[in-house]
Amino acid sequence: MYDTxxxxxxxxxxxxxxxxxxxxxxxxxPGKGQAMYRCKIKxxxxxxxxxxxxxxxxxxxxxxxxxxxxxxxYYDGENFVFMNxxxxxxxxxxxxxxxxxxxxxxxxxxxxxxFHNDKVxxxxxxxxxxxxxxxxxxxxxxxxxxNTYKPAKIDNGYEIHVPLFINEGDTVRIxxxxxxxxxxxxxx
Amino acid sequence: MTSEKPNSLTASKKGLEFxxxxxxxxxxxxxxxxxxxxxxxxRVPTPALELHIDAEPSGAxxxxxxxxxxxxxxxxxxxxxxxxxxxCFRKGEKGHLHHPxxxxxxxxxxxxxxxxxxxxxxxxxxxxxxxxxxSTSLHYQGHNIEFDSDWPEYSVCQLFHTHAGWDPSTEFDQxxxxxxxxxxxxPLLPKDQPVILKDFPAxxxxxxxxxxxxxxxxxxxxxxxxxxxxxxxxxxxxxAEEQRQRMEHWSAQRLTQGRESYAVDNxxxxxxxxxxxxxxxxxxIDRLVMIFMNATSxxxxxxxxxxx
Numbered sequence: 111m112y113d114t115x116x117x118x119x120x121x122x123x124x125x126x127x128x129x130x131x132x133x134x135x136x137x138x139x140p141g142k143g144q145a146m147y148r149c150k151i152k153x154x155x156x157x158x159x160x161x162x163x164x165x166x167x168x169x170x171x172x173x174x175x176x177x178x179x180x181x182x183x184y185y186d187g188e189n190f191v192f193m194n195x196x197x198x199x200x201x202x203x204x205x206x207x208x209x210x211x212x213x214x215x216x217x218x219x220x221x222x223x224x225f226h227n228d229k230v231x232x233x234x235x236x237x238x239x240x241x242x243x244x245x246x247x248x249x250x251x252x253x254x255x256x257n258t259y260k261p262a263k264i265d266n267g268y269e270i271h272v273p274l275f276i277n278e279g280d281t282v283r284i285x286x287x288x289x290x291x292x293x294x295x296x297x298x
Numbered sequence: 299m300t301s302e303k304p305n306s307l308t309a310s311k312k313g314l315e316f317x318x319x320x321x322x323x324x325x326x327x328x329x330x331x332x333x334x335x336x337x338x339x340x341r342v343p344t345p346a347l348e349l350h351i352d353a354e355p356s357g358a359x360x361x362x363x364x365x366x367x368x369x370x371x372x373x374x375x376x377x378x379x380x381x382x383x384x385x386c387f388r389k390g391e392k393g394h395l396h397h398p399x400x401x402x403x404x405x406x407x408x409x410x411x412x413x414x415x416x417x418x419x420x421x422x423x424x425x426x427x428x429x430x431x432x433s434t435s436l437h438y439q440g441h442n443i444e445f446d447s448d449w450p451e452y453s454v455c456q457l458f459h460t461h462a463g464w465d466p467s468t469e470f471d472q473x474x475x476x477x478x479x480x481x482x483x484x485p486l487l488p489k490d491q492p493v494i495l496k497d498f499p500a501x502x503x504x505x506x507x508x509x510x511x512x513x514x515x516x517x518x519x520x521x522x523x524x525x526x527x528x529x530x531x532x533x534x535x536x537x538a539e540e541q542r543q544r545m546e547h548w549s550a551q552r553l554t555q556g557r558e559s560y561a562v563d564n565x566x567x568x569x570x571x572x573x574x575x576x577x578x579x580x581x582x583i584d585r586l587v588m589i590f591m592n593a594t595s596x597x598x599x600x601x602x603x604x605x606x
Contacts, residue, residue, distance in 0.1 A: 139396065141530050142530070144473070145390065165473070167557070
């Protein structure tokens with residue numbers, strides 16, 4: 111259990127068995143009144159935000175959160191299978207939960223997987239991933255400008271946007287947090 | 299001095315300069331008006347008992363949460379106009395407007411009452427503004443606070459009645475009161491003038507006298523500058539029996555809430571015997587400096603915010 115003196119921005123707490131993160135925190139106390147700990151909180155599963163006020167003496171549940179590094183193994187046609195490198199335990203994660211992250215996975219990629227009460231709630235990929243461009247309009251030779259973009263597909267068919275000078279067969283680096291092209295790693 | 303802050307120094311140079319100048323002006327103001335500057339114990343056997351203020355233990359006693367009890371013992375000993383500037387400690391109060399160790403200005407006037415203290419406060423802050431800003435007003439976060447004006451005075455109970463839909467003088471509920479004060483009432487207060495919230499419900503009289511004609515309300519006011527609570531003033535309760543009863547009640551309530559309680563300070567209670575009419579005020583220097591320098595956090599003017 112946490113008490114109110116533990117509350118701060120970034121702390122993860124549990125309310126009604128759901129995990130939340132405190133995104134904003136303000137201590138307020140009228141001179142002769144009670145201390146109030148006014149928090150803006152974000153549900154770690156649904157992403158919805160709300161306000162919550164605690165008072166001195168309140169106890170706040172600590173969420174049972176565990177972070178494990180697991181490697182991506184394979185797609186079984188329905189789910190993505192990850193393996194714990196130490197215990198070799200395997201888990202399946204659905205397409206829904208992975209969202210756009212599913213397009214950036216490469217075999218053996220180490221991912222940080224957050225569990226709440228043994229249930230996966232968040233998957234964090236390495237910040238950058240390298241992918242080969244499999245389909246795009248031919249580039250213009252000599253055009254090295256990086257502010258004009260064109261559509262391009264990566265090996266799994268997912269479409270990203272790349273600068274004009276990128277060609278099929280080039281390997282590029284993608285920022286997995288934003289889905290944006292970062293730079294070219296090697297030419298075809 | 300570089301722009302970087304070495305040695306985990308929190309405040310800006312501007313902050314420390316404003317603090318120094320403010321303290322200098324405050325002292326001059328009160329000395330020029332024949333107030334006696336006093337210093338009373340910082341480590342005390344028992345703190346000023348209040349329902350929602352927690353004291354830090356120190357040795358066999360506590361660090362003071364306010365100098366109030368000793369200041370009143372001086373009044374009882376015959377001192378008339380006294381002031382003190384010094385540190386106070388309140389456990390757990392930490393935020394952009396709170397620091398567990400802060401500097402308080404208290405002054406008392408005898409004879410006096412909460413309205414004579416208000417007149418002095420108007421004259422004092424106008425003087426301070428003229429000294430520091432060479433003007434009768436100052437800019438704070440997009441608002442111009444004019445000190446040379448009729449400061450609006452609002453009755454706390456009336457404000458609650460109008461905006462929160464209930465009257466705290468007839469049906470007091472602390473949880474409800476604090477939350478409505480912070481979320482409904484305070485945001486409504488004008489920010490272009492100093493604002494007085496006065497006549498608190500008797501349940502929040504603390505150490506102030508009740509109105510002789512209406513025992514449901516207390517002779518207590520609070521000053522807001524730019525929407526921020528700055529000072530708290532009383533017509534001092536000078537009735538040993540009533541003060542003892544209030545403190546014993548808070549002590550019992552603290553225990554009910556599972557919180558540490560403190561002994562009633564008998565030396566203080568005993569000084570309240572006899573006839574005496576006094577007014578007093580406690581004003582947070584840190585917040586005052588913050589507003590005078592147009593800062594939004596105490597970080598700007600507390601040299602080192604030690605996390606202990």
